[in-house]
Amino acid sequence: MIDFSRVTVHYAETSEPMLRDVNLHIPEGELCLVAGRTGAGKSTLLRAINGLVPHFTGGTLHGTVTVQGRDTRSHPPRDLADVVGVVGQDPLAGFVTDTVEEELAYGMEQLALPAPVMRKRVEETLDLLGIAELRDRPLRTLSGGQQQRVAIGAVLTSHPQVLVLDEPTSALDPTAAEDVLAAVTRLVHDLGVTVVVAEHRLERVVHYADRLLYLPGDGTVIDGEPAAVLADIDLAPPLVELGRAAGWTPLPLSVRDARRRASDLRQRLADAPAPPATPPPAGLPVLAARNIVVRYPGTVAVAGVDLDLHPGRIVALMGRNGSGKSSLLWAVQGSGPRHSGTVTVTGPDGATDPKTLPAGRARRQVGLVPQTPGDLLYLETVDAECAQADRESDAPAGTCRALLDQLTPALPGDQHPRDLSEGQRLAIALAVQLTAAPQVVLLDEPTRGLDYLAKRQFTAIVRRLATEGRTVVVATHDVELVATLADRVVVMAQGEIVADGTTAEVMLASPAFAPQVAKVLAPQPWLTVDQVTAALAATRTRG
Known part of the structure; x- marks a missing residue:
């Protein structure tokens, strides 16, 4: 479906290429996660898939990128619009209409789809992403997370064969992020859509991914199964760090996998001193x-x-x-x-x-x-x-x-x-x-x-x-x-405050806001890998 053959991308204002001699093959129906440090070239990789690099962004592209047999050098983004849908980091910058329903229909209008088809797809997308109540809202009045879901929906209505998402959950609350990722996963499994997603919050996406592309920042791309790649890099979600601290092999990628292996770790932590409580504030408020x-x-x-x-x-x-x-x-x-x-x-x-x-x-x-x-x-x-x-x-x-x-x-x-x-x-x-x-x-x-x-x-x-x-x-x-x-x-x-307390009090009592470590080790009071590491060190010292 997507092929990179010896692709190098160089921008005039930089001394080193952003991508260097990249070879990739992403087959149909895969969910491919792209990870790397800020500025490592993830957006450049994504934009090369639909020809935004170099037709829109400038720079020089060596090698070839083909999507369903179409070479992006001779097919600019407009010629790939029926195949590749792209959602950028800033959803507001990509909007071209005024209201939610108009934005969902706009892409289909450009593809000249019949009106009954457009109406049906708009309704399906509103329900799929849980934004039906926003249909008449002006786009600029939406919160950042609501805008993100509308931007994803505007792409989904055109039924692309390749979906490219740049930080799709960065502005979403945990529940909304799970809903969006579940919808994207259904597209992969039920419709065979190929999804390429760049995300910094790996803990949200990595357990859905079929493969991981890691950009270390030198222009190269490390390609492999998520657990294998994460074992050797310094960018890792809390579950992977917890697995390293506990000595688990292979490393877990989901809370379910980690909980199945955590009984021994919970026993080791049972006698450890609990994390120190947050003291009440002193003095008058500023x-x-x-x-x-x-x-x-x-x-x-x-x-x-x-x-x-x-x-x-x-x-x-x-x-x-x-x-x-x-x-x-x-x-x-x-x-x-x-x-x-x-x-x-x-x-x-x-x-x-x-x-x-x-x-x-x-x-x-x-x-x-x-x-x-x-x-x-x-x-x-x-x-x-x-x-x-x-x-x-x-x-x-x-x-x-x-x-x-x-x-x-x-x-x-x-x-x-x-x-x-x-x-x-x-x-x-x-x-x-x-x-x-x-x-x-x-x-x-x-x-x-x-x-x-x-x-x-x-x-x-x-x-x-x-x-x-x-x-x-x-x-x-x-x-x-x-x-x-x-x-x-x-x-x-x-618009109201419904909970107010120390971090441990609020997060341990909320399934929606509990971090990964708390979900794995519940009902014990640990929130972070650092707390677990310190507790394990304390038990070893006492032993």
Whole structure:
């Protein structure tokens, strides 16, 4: 179905090729997972499948890429539209209509399908992805996760033989991600669709995959069965790391497989000291929000929420897509709508509401990195963005660049932000906001597009901010990040807070938000591989 023959892709602005002498054969009806560090070339590999590389992105392609016998050198993307469907990292950038139903129908209109067929497929797709209630909604009013599902649906309605997905679950809550991946798996097994998916959250996808393509970052591609490839690379989901710590061979790829082998590990951990409990907050909150209400036409996004944030704490804000997390962050920061309620930030200048302050002063009190980090980037190069952030924040020259290097090392300073991957743009926006050193830092899906190593670096930065006495709120669907990072978890639903407690209290009580380690070792209280490793070391020392 898909063949790469000695494919090398080189961009003029880079000294080394993004892909180097790649040979691949992906047969019909396979689910192929593409993994690698941020900027390793995953998007280039995906875009080469439908001719976006080089017809749209530029650069030079050596070798041949064929899809169902069509050579992408002589068949540009429009000639492959009936065969290959592509969903990019930023769904909003790919939309061409105004409402959900119009977007689902647009691709079929371009293929001149009969109206009755179009109507039937739209209804099937709305039900398949669970978005029927959104059919008349304007696309720009949807949450990031809702937009992601609509983008996938807009491709599925054309019934492509090859489906290419770039970070399809990055903005989805755990339940929605499982629904989307289950739908994609049905396409593979029932209809023989070939699916190529790039994903950083391997724990969500790897157990569905027939094969894994790993890009180490030197232009080459390692091709093999998922368990075999994961055994030798440094990017691994928690289950694989748990298997390594427990000495399991072969490594498990699903919670079911791991639980079947975990009885001995649970016995070894039975006498280990439990992870230390999170102490209650001390002192007065640095930010107090009272009765926050945010409305949009036809819906109440935030329904009278109260929230206290204490210095030195890391708070995870969780909940399904559309539960009101982003709306609450924008209302607290002061830039977004707030129809009623108050926000008080206590700082060196006394108690103030950031909504009443000029933008520069407000940033020093409450900084926000949005879901679409490109909204904060407007200059021509990475270096220019960093230099401007230093000036606006009165920070020493090089502060922003140093923060960026901790998140994404060696990012070329002369590149335009729009030419970078979603994860790289996110890293720049995060570095820009952190340069201002605000008392309260609000991060909306901050690890979307980041690989495991980058998330560890991100975690270290956030912990350092908390150690300095700053408060960090992370709105995220990444349960593994929350288990590793957060002191407290707040869960929202329908604009209200429905759970609020320590990370262990909330995550161990919720099947939807439990991390992989907790699912494997339940009912024991472990959340992360690091906790398990420390407990095993403690038992060996005592023994």
